[in-house]
Amino acid sequence: MKNRSIAATALLLGAMAAFFTLSPEVSAAQVPTGRIVGRVIDRQSGQGIADVGVQVVGTTAGVMSGVDGRYSITGIPAGTVSMHIRRIGYQPKTITALMLPANGSIEQDVALDVASVQLQTLEVTASAERGTVNEALDRQRTATGIVSSVTAEQIARSPDSDAASAIQRVSGVTVQDGRYVFVRGLGERYTNTSLNGARVPSPEPERKVVPLDLFPASLLQTVTTSKTFTPDQSGDFSGAQVDIQTREFPARRTLSYSMSMGYNDAASGSQILSAPSAGSEWIGFGGEARKLPSLVRQYGNFNSNISQLEYNRLVRSFRNSWTADAASGRPNYSTGVSIGGEDRIFKHPVGYIGSLSYSYGQEVRENEERAQAVGGVNGTTQSFNAFRGSTGRTSILWGGLLNLSTWIGRNSKISLNNTYNRTADNEARQDSGFYDLGNFDIERTMLRYVERTVLSNQLRGDHVLGTRHTVDWAVNYAGVTRVEPDRSNLTYGFIPDVQTNQPVRQLLTAPEANRRTFGDLDEHSISPSLNYKLAIGPETRQTYLKVGALYRDAKRDVDTRSFSIIPQNLTEAELAQPAEDLFDRYSTDDSDVFRVEPYLTTGSYRARERLSAGYFMADHPLTDRIRAIAGARVEHDRLEVTTLNKSGTEFLSGLNDTDVLPSIALNLSVTDAQNLRLSASQTLSRPEYRELSPLLYQDAIGDEFVFGDTSLKRALIQNYDIRWEWYPKAGEVLSVALFAKRFSQPIERVFVASSGGTQISFVNADGAENYGVELELRKGLGAFTERLTPFTFFANGTIMQSDIRPGNEGIVATTRDNRPMVGQSPFVVNAGLAYTSTSGKANAVVLYNVSGKRIFAAGVGELPDSYEQERHALDVSVSLPVWRTIAAKIDLKNLLDYPYEISQGQVTRERYTAGRVFSAGLSWRP
Amino acid sequence: MKLEGRTLRTFAATLLTLGVFTACGDDDPPSGNNSVDPPSGLTVTATSATTTRVTFTAVSGASSYIVQRASGAGAFATVGTPAGTTFDDVGLDPNTQYRYQVATVEGSRTSAFTAPVTVTTSASGRFAATLSAPITASRTLFADSVYTIQGYVRIASGATLTIQPGTRILGDFxxxxxxxxxxxxxxxxxxGTAANPIVFTSSQPVGSRKPGDWGGLVIVGNARINRNSAGTSIFTEGPTTARQDYANGTDDNDNSGTLRYVRIEFAGxxxxxxxxxNSLSMYAVGRGTTIEYVQTMAGLDDSFEWFGGTVDGRYLVSYESGDDHFDWTEGYRGRNQFLIAxxxxxxxxxxxxxxxxxDPNGFEGDxxxxxxxxxxxFAGSVPFSNPVFANFTVVxxxxxxxxxxxGYGAVIRRGAGVTLINGILARWPRTAINIRDLATDTLRQRDSVTIxxxxxxxxxxxxxxxxxSNVFGQQANFASNNIVEASGTAASLFVSLTPPGLDWTPSAASAARTGGLATFTGSVAARVSGLFGGTSGIVGTSYVGAVDPAGPKWYEGWTVYVIN
Structure with missing residues (x-):
C-alpha cells in the first residue's frame, strides 16, 4: 500500500510536469508588454457589470467588460500604468499604481458605486481597490437572502481538508460523524446540497444526505449556506441550501503543487485493525474484486429448492475473507496539483482550471463502546448487550475537476464544469461482550469497504442581451454511486460446553452471525434549467424581474443483498477452527454442512423522480434604501418508488404533488454599513424515496429494522427570519438573526413496537416549531491596540429550541411527545483567532467549535431519549513562507481529542475517541 | 428386522387368503399364534380425501387389533391399535391408493394379518377454492373443497370463519x-373430529413439503398483555402490510373461537x-377461546407461541419444531393440560x-x-407471565x-412465572430445567415459578x-419438589418412542406411571381452576406425562408423525 501511494504521487507529479513542459509558453515579444485581466462589479450587489469601459490611461488599449463584468486587455506596455473605468449610472474610477511586469499579466478587480448624477472620477491605488472588491464579494453582505459562506481563502488558512470540515465554521451548522450537515438543528432531511448550483443526489441508500467529506478542500471556491428561501431556489428547503462552488480559473496561468504528511497519535505507528484489501483499493477501485458472485446472483431470492451440492458451491463462491488483519499504522498523506489560467485558443479567450487531489488517511477508534439500553429499576436504564472493541479505518479521497469557459462575443459566456470525486473507506471493527440471547460472550468482526463517487457535468451559458436582459441556462448531469461490496460479519461465541460447562470459543451458527452483504446504489439525474432576468426602471433604482424554469429527471437504483452462511451439525471442536479454514474445509462438494440463506431481501428498490418547477420573482426598490423581493415558485413533483418483497412481488408507492411556494423579503439598508433583512416563505420537505415503501428492511447502517408508509405526505414549512447586520469595516461584521419555523406534518422517524422488538418507521407528525437566535462577530483587533493589527477575532453562535409533537394516529409513535426534534443542539458555537502577518504571507488560526448535546434517537416507551453529548473541538493551523514560492503549512487537528459519546440515561450507548492529527505539508507555486 | 418380519407376515397372510394353507402354519414368526384368528370381513372405505374407515368383524376373545397401512406398493406400518372393530385413519393424501391389513391381539398373542384390502382416497375436495381477499363476512369452508390461502388472508373483526371437519386448507407455496x-x-x-381433523398444510405435493412452505395460523384476541403501551400499537409478526395490533386488550374472557382436532403442518x-x-401464534387470546386437540408438525419457528393473553388449552401435540415447542411471553396466563412434544x-x-x-427448547418462557x-x-411488567402446563411429555x-x-427442557427467564407439574422432560442435551436470571429466580422464591x-x-x-453462567436453576432450589431422574432410557418409559408408531402410553414398568401429584393444594389449586371458563380445572394425576397409563390414547387417530 505504501508503495502504491508513492506511485500515485509520482504519477501526479509526472502528469503535472508533462503538462507544464508541453504547454505552449507565452513567447517573448519584441516590445515588452503585459496583460491586465479582471472583473468589474457593483459594490452594493457584488454582481458583475457588463458594458463597462476599461481604458489604460495614455494608450489606445481598452475594452468593454463582458458577461459577469469580466475584461481582459492585452498589449499594454509594461511598467507602472493607470486604468480608467466608467459606465453610465456609476461613479467613474481611476486605478493607479498598477505594476505590470514585462510579458506578465496582473489581475485587477474593480468595484463601482451606483451614482444618480455624473460625479467626479474617484482615484484609488490598485492595492486600495482590492479591499473594496473584497467587501463587494462578501456574499453574506450582498446576498438577496441570508447566507453564510466560507471562501477558498478561509479554507486555505484552516486545517480543513474537505467541505464538511470547512462548513462547520458557519454559524448554526453542526457536522455529524465528520460528514453530515445539520443546519439550525434541523436534520439532514432539511438540508440540500448542490454543486455549482445543481443538486447532488444522495449517495446513501436510506437517507437524503450528501456526505460533504466527498469534496476535497482544494477544489472549493466557496461553500455557501443559504438559510432563507427565494423562489429561484429549490423548494424542498428549510434548514439550508448548501452550495459548493468549485474553483474559478485565475486570470493568469498558475500552477501549484502541494503535499503534506500527517501523524495521528492514535493510529500512526501503532497496531491497528484493517480489512484485507482487494483490487485497486489505493485509488478507490476495490469493488470489482468484491462483487456479488454471479453464482449467488443466479439464485435470486433463493425461493427455489437448492441442493446441498449447490449450497457448497455457493459458499465457495464467496471470497473467503473474514478475519481482520493487524497492521502497523501509517502516516496520513495528501497531495494535490492544480493548473489554471486563461489563454487564447482560436482567438477565443479560454479560461481553464484543472485540479487533482489525492489523500490517504487512517483513523482508529480505540476503546470503542457500544451497548443497548433497557429499562432498569425505578426508571433508570441498564446496559444490555454491551460490547467493547476498536475500529481501524483507512480512507482514500481523490478527486479532480476541469472547468473551462469561453466568451462568444462580449456578451455570452459558455462554461463547462466537470467534477469527479471518489472516496473509499476500508474498515475493520472488532468487539466483544455478553450476548443476552445466547447467554454467553461473543466476539464480532466486521469488515467493510465502501466506495462513493460523485460525478457532475455542467454546461452553462450566460448571456447579456442589451443593457436590460440577462439570460442564463444550464444542463446539469449528476451521478452518484455508492458501492459497499462484500461486507462480512463474523461472530464467535464463547459457548459453555454441554459437559464441562466451560466456555469454548466457536463459530456462532445463528443466521445473523456470519453474513456477507452487497450494496449497490446508483442515482443519476439530468436537469436543464433556464433563468431570465429583466432590469427595468432607471439605472440607479432598477427593478429586477426574474423568471425561470427547471426540470429534473432522476433515476435511482438500489440493490442491497445479504446472505447468511450457516454451518449446521458441526461439533464444538470443528466450530472452533479459524473461520477461513472452516469455510474452506466444509464447503467441498461432498460436505453436508452449510446452508446459505438470504438475510436481507428487501433492500432493493428503484425510484424515479420528475420535478418541474417554475418561478417568478421581483426585486423592487421601494425607496433608495428598501428593496422588496417577492415571488413564488411552483413545483410539480412526481415520485415513483418500486420495492420488491422477498418473493418478488412489487410494491409501488409514490407522490404526485403540485405546490405553490410564496416568498417575500424586505432588505433595508439602514445605513451604508447596516442592513436589516426580513423574510417569510413557505417551503416543503418530501419523504425520502425509501420512506414510502411498506416493506420491512434492515438499515444497513444501523442494523435496525425499518419500514415506510405509503401514505406519507410532504410536509409544509413556514419560515420567518430577521437579521440585522453591520459591516463596520471591510472584513468585519456584527450580526444578529432571529429565526422561526413552523412545520405542518413534518416527517419524523419514530419507533414502532412489534412482537419481535422495536422497528423504525416514519410518520407525518402533527407539527413542530423550531426557533432561535444567531449571532456573528468578526473583528480586527487592531482597533484596540496597534500591535494587535494582524489579529482578527471571529465567533458565531446559535441558540435554538424546537418542539415536535409526533401525534397519536396512524402508525403510532412510541416516542415522547413534545420533545426537541432529533439532532437539534440547544447551542452551537464557533470561535477563532486568526493572525495574518502584514506581508500577508504568514498566517495562523486557532479554531474552536462546540455543539450542545442533542437527541440522537428519541426514546421508546419508558426509556429516555438518547443524546449525543456535548463535544469540544480545537484546531490550529499555521502557514509560513519558506523559500520563494514554497510555503509550509502545519495543521493540528482535534487537539482536545474529546470523546464522541452517545448516552441514554445511565448507559453509554456508544463512545470512542479518534486521536489527534498533526500534519505538515509544503505547497509550491512556480 | 422389523421389515423382514412384516414382509413375512404379509406373505403369510397372502398365502392364507389364497387358501393354500388349510391350517395356520407354525412359521408365522413374530408373536403369532395359530390359535388366534385374524378378523374377517375387512372393509375399508374412503371417507374423504384424507381419511378412511377400516371396519371388520370382531374376533371373540380379542383384546385389541393391529391395523397396518401401506401406501401404494410400499411397506406396511402400524397406524392404530383399536380395541373396537372400527378404525378411522387420518392424515392421508387425496386420490392415493392405500392397502390395509389387520391382525387380532389376544393378550400376548397376535394373529396373522388378513389379506390386504386396497382403497383409494377420494380426489381432494371436488372443488378448489382460493382464499385471497380479506374475509369480512362470516362464511363456512366445506369439507368437499380444498382451499388455498393465497397471501396474508385475514378474518375481519365481526366475521366468523367456520370450517367443516375434514376440510383441507393449503398455504400457497x-x-x-x-x-x-x-x-x-x-x-x-x-x-374437526378425531376421524376427520381439519388440516392446514403446504400446497406442495406430498414428498416435497418443507418447513416454511407457508406462514401459519395467527390468532389475535382482546385479552391483556403485559406490554403496557397505553394506547400505542404493538404489531404481530408478519409483513407490515398484513400484521395486526395486539396491544391494549381489555377482556381476558375474550373468545376468538374454537380449534378442535386441527393439524398445522409445514408452516413458519x-x-x-x-x-x-409460528405454526400457531396466539396474541392476546382470551380464555373464552377453546384450543384442544391441536397438532403442529414441522414448523420452521415455534410450534405454539403465546404472546400474553389467557387462553387455556389441552391435548396439544408438537411434532418436530424448527424452534421451541411451547413458547410464551408478555403476560401469558393460560392453563394447559396434556401436552406432547x-x-x-x-x-x-x-x-x-x-x-x-x-436455540431450540422444549418450553421457553419469558x-x-x-x-x-x-x-x-426486568420483571416489572404486569400481569406476569404465569401459565400452567400440567401433564406434559416433552422429548x-x-x-x-x-x-x-x-437445548433446554424448560428455560424460564426475564421475569417469567410458570407452573410445570406432573410432566416428563427427556433427552434435552443441555439442561432439563434452567432458570435464566435473577428476575425469574426472584419469582421462583416468591412461589411464582413452581416446578x-x-x-x-x-x-x-x-x-x-x-x-x-446459569446458576439459578440449581437442584437445591427444587429440593422437595419430587423432581426425579428416571433410571434407564427415555425409550423405556413409553410403549414406543419411535415415529411413526409413537405411543406415549407409559410402558409396563415405566416410572411415569407414578410420581404425579394427584391432589392440588394451595396456590397450584388456585391457578388451575376453571379451565375453559368452566367449573372444573386441571386435575391432579397419580402418573406423570401426557398420557394416562389406563388410556385413552387421546392422540390416536388425528395426529400424524410422517414428515412428507
Missing part, C-alpha cells in the same frame, strides 16, 4: 408466507429474518424461508423481553444434532450447575 390471520373481534370455528415462513411466523431432527426448511433456530418497548424493567433431540445455544413432580431422563444435566 407460490405466494410465500401465505397465512391466516384471525384478527381481534373475529372468530375461527374449526371443529419468515418474511424477514428473525420474524418467522417430540424432537428428533432438524428438518431442512424451504430455501429462503428463514433459518432453523440456534416475562417480557427487556429489549422490547413497553416491557417494564428433545439428545445428541441427534447440536445447536450453539438452547414439581417432574420426571427427568437422558438430559445433559438435570439442573443448572453451580458455578456456570
Amino acid at each position: 407460490n405466494t410465500p408466507g401465505s397465512s391466516l390471520f384471525v384478527t381481534r373481534g373475529a372468530k375461527i370455528v374449526a371443529i 415462513y419468515a418474511e424477514t429474518t428473525n420474524e418467522e411466523l 417430540f424432537q428428533s431432527q432438524q428438518i431442512p426448511q424451504r430455501a429462503g424461508a428463514g433459518s432453523l433456530s440456534t 416475562g417480557c423481553e427487556n429489549t422490547r418497548p413497553f416491557c417494564t424493567t 428433545g433431540f439428545g445428541s441427534a444434532f447440536t445447536t450453539s445455544s438452547g 414439581r413432580n417432574v420426571l427427568l431422563v437422558e438430559n445433559g444435566a438435570n439442573f443448572d450447575a453451580p458455578g456456570g
Whole structure:
C-alpha cells in the first residue's frame, strides 16, 4: 500500500510536469508588454457589470467588460500604468499604481458605486481597490437572502481538508460523524446540497444526505449556506441550501503543487485493525474484486429448492475473507496539483482550471463502546448487550475537476464544469461482550469497504442581451454511486460446553452471525434549467424581474443483498477452527454442512423522480434604501418508488404533488454599513424515496429494522427570519438573526413496537416549531491596540429550541411527545483567532467549535431519549513562507481529542475517541 | 428386522387368503399364534380425501387389533391399535391408493394379518377454492373443497370463519408466507373430529413439503398483555402490510373461537429474518377461546407461541419444531393440560424461508423481553407471565444434532412465572430445567415459578450447575419438589418412542406411571381452576406425562408423525 501511494504521487507529479513542459509558453515579444485581466462589479450587489469601459490611461488599449463584468486587455506596455473605468449610472474610477511586469499579466478587480448624477472620477491605488472588491464579494453582505459562506481563502488558512470540515465554521451548522450537515438543528432531511448550483443526489441508500467529506478542500471556491428561501431556489428547503462552488480559473496561468504528511497519535505507528484489501483499493477501485458472485446472483431470492451440492458451491463462491488483519499504522498523506489560467485558443479567450487531489488517511477508534439500553429499576436504564472493541479505518479521497469557459462575443459566456470525486473507506471493527440471547460472550468482526463517487457535468451559458436582459441556462448531469461490496460479519461465541460447562470459543451458527452483504446504489439525474432576468426602471433604482424554469429527471437504483452462511451439525471442536479454514474445509462438494440463506431481501428498490418547477420573482426598490423581493415558485413533483418483497412481488408507492411556494423579503439598508433583512416563505420537505415503501428492511447502517408508509405526505414549512447586520469595516461584521419555523406534518422517524422488538418507521407528525437566535462577530483587533493589527477575532453562535409533537394516529409513535426534534443542539458555537502577518504571507488560526448535546434517537416507551453529548473541538493551523514560492503549512487537528459519546440515561450507548492529527505539508507555486 | 418380519407376515397372510394353507402354519414368526384368528370381513372405505374407515368383524376373545397401512406398493406400518372393530385413519393424501391389513391381539398373542384390502382416497375436495381477499363476512369452508390461502388472508373483526371437519386448507407455496390471520373481534370455528381433523398444510405435493412452505395460523384476541403501551400499537409478526395490533386488550374472557382436532403442518415462513411466523401464534387470546386437540408438525419457528393473553388449552401435540415447542411471553396466563412434544431432527426448511433456530427448547418462557418497548424493567411488567402446563411429555433431540445455544427442557427467564407439574422432560442435551436470571429466580422464591413432580431422563444435566453462567436453576432450589431422574432410557418409559408408531402410553414398568401429584393444594389449586371458563380445572394425576397409563390414547387417530 505504501508503495502504491508513492506511485500515485509520482504519477501526479509526472502528469503535472508533462503538462507544464508541453504547454505552449507565452513567447517573448519584441516590445515588452503585459496583460491586465479582471472583473468589474457593483459594490452594493457584488454582481458583475457588463458594458463597462476599461481604458489604460495614455494608450489606445481598452475594452468593454463582458458577461459577469469580466475584461481582459492585452498589449499594454509594461511598467507602472493607470486604468480608467466608467459606465453610465456609476461613479467613474481611476486605478493607479498598477505594476505590470514585462510579458506578465496582473489581475485587477474593480468595484463601482451606483451614482444618480455624473460625479467626479474617484482615484484609488490598485492595492486600495482590492479591499473594496473584497467587501463587494462578501456574499453574506450582498446576498438577496441570508447566507453564510466560507471562501477558498478561509479554507486555505484552516486545517480543513474537505467541505464538511470547512462548513462547520458557519454559524448554526453542526457536522455529524465528520460528514453530515445539520443546519439550525434541523436534520439532514432539511438540508440540500448542490454543486455549482445543481443538486447532488444522495449517495446513501436510506437517507437524503450528501456526505460533504466527498469534496476535497482544494477544489472549493466557496461553500455557501443559504438559510432563507427565494423562489429561484429549490423548494424542498428549510434548514439550508448548501452550495459548493468549485474553483474559478485565475486570470493568469498558475500552477501549484502541494503535499503534506500527517501523524495521528492514535493510529500512526501503532497496531491497528484493517480489512484485507482487494483490487485497486489505493485509488478507490476495490469493488470489482468484491462483487456479488454471479453464482449467488443466479439464485435470486433463493425461493427455489437448492441442493446441498449447490449450497457448497455457493459458499465457495464467496471470497473467503473474514478475519481482520493487524497492521502497523501509517502516516496520513495528501497531495494535490492544480493548473489554471486563461489563454487564447482560436482567438477565443479560454479560461481553464484543472485540479487533482489525492489523500490517504487512517483513523482508529480505540476503546470503542457500544451497548443497548433497557429499562432498569425505578426508571433508570441498564446496559444490555454491551460490547467493547476498536475500529481501524483507512480512507482514500481523490478527486479532480476541469472547468473551462469561453466568451462568444462580449456578451455570452459558455462554461463547462466537470467534477469527479471518489472516496473509499476500508474498515475493520472488532468487539466483544455478553450476548443476552445466547447467554454467553461473543466476539464480532466486521469488515467493510465502501466506495462513493460523485460525478457532475455542467454546461452553462450566460448571456447579456442589451443593457436590460440577462439570460442564463444550464444542463446539469449528476451521478452518484455508492458501492459497499462484500461486507462480512463474523461472530464467535464463547459457548459453555454441554459437559464441562466451560466456555469454548466457536463459530456462532445463528443466521445473523456470519453474513456477507452487497450494496449497490446508483442515482443519476439530468436537469436543464433556464433563468431570465429583466432590469427595468432607471439605472440607479432598477427593478429586477426574474423568471425561470427547471426540470429534473432522476433515476435511482438500489440493490442491497445479504446472505447468511450457516454451518449446521458441526461439533464444538470443528466450530472452533479459524473461520477461513472452516469455510474452506466444509464447503467441498461432498460436505453436508452449510446452508446459505438470504438475510436481507428487501433492500432493493428503484425510484424515479420528475420535478418541474417554475418561478417568478421581483426585486423592487421601494425607496433608495428598501428593496422588496417577492415571488413564488411552483413545483410539480412526481415520485415513483418500486420495492420488491422477498418473493418478488412489487410494491409501488409514490407522490404526485403540485405546490405553490410564496416568498417575500424586505432588505433595508439602514445605513451604508447596516442592513436589516426580513423574510417569510413557505417551503416543503418530501419523504425520502425509501420512506414510502411498506416493506420491512434492515438499515444497513444501523442494523435496525425499518419500514415506510405509503401514505406519507410532504410536509409544509413556514419560515420567518430577521437579521440585522453591520459591516463596520471591510472584513468585519456584527450580526444578529432571529429565526422561526413552523412545520405542518413534518416527517419524523419514530419507533414502532412489534412482537419481535422495536422497528423504525416514519410518520407525518402533527407539527413542530423550531426557533432561535444567531449571532456573528468578526473583528480586527487592531482597533484596540496597534500591535494587535494582524489579529482578527471571529465567533458565531446559535441558540435554538424546537418542539415536535409526533401525534397519536396512524402508525403510532412510541416516542415522547413534545420533545426537541432529533439532532437539534440547544447551542452551537464557533470561535477563532486568526493572525495574518502584514506581508500577508504568514498566517495562523486557532479554531474552536462546540455543539450542545442533542437527541440522537428519541426514546421508546419508558426509556429516555438518547443524546449525543456535548463535544469540544480545537484546531490550529499555521502557514509560513519558506523559500520563494514554497510555503509550509502545519495543521493540528482535534487537539482536545474529546470523546464522541452517545448516552441514554445511565448507559453509554456508544463512545470512542479518534486521536489527534498533526500534519505538515509544503505547497509550491512556480 | 422389523421389515423382514412384516414382509413375512404379509406373505403369510397372502398365502392364507389364497387358501393354500388349510391350517395356520407354525412359521408365522413374530408373536403369532395359530390359535388366534385374524378378523374377517375387512372393509375399508374412503371417507374423504384424507381419511378412511377400516371396519371388520370382531374376533371373540380379542383384546385389541393391529391395523397396518401401506401406501401404494410400499411397506406396511402400524397406524392404530383399536380395541373396537372400527378404525378411522387420518392424515392421508387425496386420490392415493392405500392397502390395509389387520391382525387380532389376544393378550400376548397376535394373529396373522388378513389379506390386504386396497382403497383409494377420494380426489381432494371436488372443488378448489382460493382464499385471497380479506374475509369480512362470516362464511363456512366445506369439507368437499380444498382451499388455498393465497397471501396474508385475514378474518375481519365481526366475521366468523367456520370450517367443516375434514376440510383441507393449503398455504400457497407460490405466494410465500401465505397465512391466516384471525384478527381481534373475529372468530375461527374449526371443529374437526378425531376421524376427520381439519388440516392446514403446504400446497406442495406430498414428498416435497418443507418447513416454511407457508406462514401459519395467527390468532389475535382482546385479552391483556403485559406490554403496557397505553394506547400505542404493538404489531404481530408478519409483513407490515398484513400484521395486526395486539396491544391494549381489555377482556381476558375474550373468545376468538374454537380449534378442535386441527393439524398445522409445514408452516413458519419468515418474511424477514428473525420474524418467522409460528405454526400457531396466539396474541392476546382470551380464555373464552377453546384450543384442544391441536397438532403442529414441522414448523420452521415455534410450534405454539403465546404472546400474553389467557387462553387455556389441552391435548396439544408438537411434532418436530424448527424452534421451541411451547413458547410464551408478555403476560401469558393460560392453563394447559396434556401436552406432547417430540424432537428428533432438524428438518431442512424451504430455501429462503428463514433459518432453523440456534436455540431450540422444549418450553421457553419469558416475562417480557427487556429489549422490547413497553416491557417494564426486568420483571416489572404486569400481569406476569404465569401459565400452567400440567401433564406434559416433552422429548428433545439428545445428541441427534447440536445447536450453539438452547437445548433446554424448560428455560424460564426475564421475569417469567410458570407452573410445570406432573410432566416428563427427556433427552434435552443441555439442561432439563434452567432458570435464566435473577428476575425469574426472584419469582421462583416468591412461589411464582413452581416446578414439581417432574420426571427427568437422558438430559445433559438435570439442573443448572453451580458455578456456570446459569446458576439459578440449581437442584437445591427444587429440593422437595419430587423432581426425579428416571433410571434407564427415555425409550423405556413409553410403549414406543419411535415415529411413526409413537405411543406415549407409559410402558409396563415405566416410572411415569407414578410420581404425579394427584391432589392440588394451595396456590397450584388456585391457578388451575376453571379451565375453559368452566367449573372444573386441571386435575391432579397419580402418573406423570401426557398420557394416562389406563388410556385413552387421546392422540390416536388425528395426529400424524410422517414428515412428507
